Amino acid sequence: EAGVAQSPRYKIIEKRQSVAFWCNPISGHATLYWYQQILGQGPKLLIQFQNNGVVDDSQLPKDRFSAERLKGVDSTLKIQPAKLEDSAVYLCASSFWVYEQYFGPGTRLTVT
Amino acid sequence: AQTVTQSQPEMSVQEAETVTLSCTYDTSESDYYLFWYKQPPSRQMILVIRQEAYKQQNATENRFSVNFQKAAKSFSLKISDSQLGDAAMYFCAYRWGNKLVFGAGTILRVKS
Numbered sequence: 029e030a031g032v033a034q035s036p037r038y039k040i041i042e043k044r045q046s047v048a049f050w051c052n053p054i055s056g057h058a059t060l061y062w063y064q065q066i067l068g069q070g071p072k073l074l075i076q077f078q079n080n081g082v083v084d085d086s087q088l089p090k091d092r093f094s095a096e097r098l099k100g101v102d103s104t105l106k107i108q109p110a111k112l113e114d115s116a117v118y119l120c121a122s123s124f125w126v127y128e129q130y131f132g133p134g135t136r137l138t139v140t
Numbered sequence: 141a142q143t144v145t146q147s148q149p150e151m152s153v154q155e156a157e158t159v160t161l162s163c164t165y166d167t168s169e170s171d172y173y174l175f176w177y178k179q180p181p182s183r184q185m186i187l188v189i190r191q192e193a194y195k196q197q198n199a200t201e202n203r204f205s206v207n208f209q210k211a212a213k214s215f216s217l218k219i220s221d222s223q224l225g226d227a228a229m230y231f232c233a234y235r236w237g238n239k240l241v242f243g244a245g246t247i248l249r250v251k252s
Contacts, residue, residue: 059238070144070231070242071185083238117183128175129240131185 030054032132034120040138046108049135053101053122059083060097061129062105063119071119077103107137115139142167144234146243153222154251160207161217161246163232169193173235174208176217179245180228188230191215224250 033052041047053060058079063071074093076084079100088095092111097103107114117136121129143166153159165174176188191199191208199206203223207216219226227250232243 061240068244070233070244072242073240076238119183119185121185123238128187128190130187134183136183 032120032122032130034118034132034135036135037133038136038138040140041110043112043139044109046106047110047137048104048106049118049120049137051103051105051120051132053103053120054130057122057124057130058100059123059125060103061121061123062095062103063121065117065119065134067116074105110137110139112139142169142234142236142239142241144232144241144243146232146246148246149244150247150249152249152251153219155222155224157222158218158220159222159248161219161230161232161248163215163217163243165213165215165232165234167213167234167236169236171236174206174215175233175235175240176204176206176215177231177233177242178226178228179231185231189217219248222250224252226250 035050060077062074064074065071074088075095077097095105115138117134119134120132123129145164172193174191178186178188189199189201189204203220205218229245231245234241
């Protein structure tokens, strides 16, 4: 069974530029999560989708971050414009309803 | 709000020895799940072990076992016969419903 796929693995941008991350969940997983993991900290949930709909985006900085999940499968997370404090690893995870979350390899973003 | 605390930023263990990682959490819920995740330098979050709060029996997975003290809200991970491949960041996590909250992590170093 293929795992959660993410791309790119690494991205370096300058502040005020925009960036997008892509995630493909495990086939059949209705729930998809985006986490932000700042160096030295545990992952923090940014947004959670159930199929096409947003379940929880209470910690998403909506003035600069946006996310969508088209057709209930793939998802993209966008940052525009990026700030220095957005430097982090962005993890995507998926689960079959409320069961265990399976994580992708993450995207390391560096904002200079 | 649910919080997870890992008081040991870093731990070291000699190969083949046993090490225990500590975790405490705060919740007013009675039905929840607890997890230990391993994150090696590759950044892939790997589920190590899970514990259902309603189960009194401590979970065990091969060399990994937990000491779950529900009244004390404590959930420690014991790694027996430590191996070089166990070196990683370990995160304790609490799940209630679909929400997964992580601790700050403990770096485990294994010495040969």
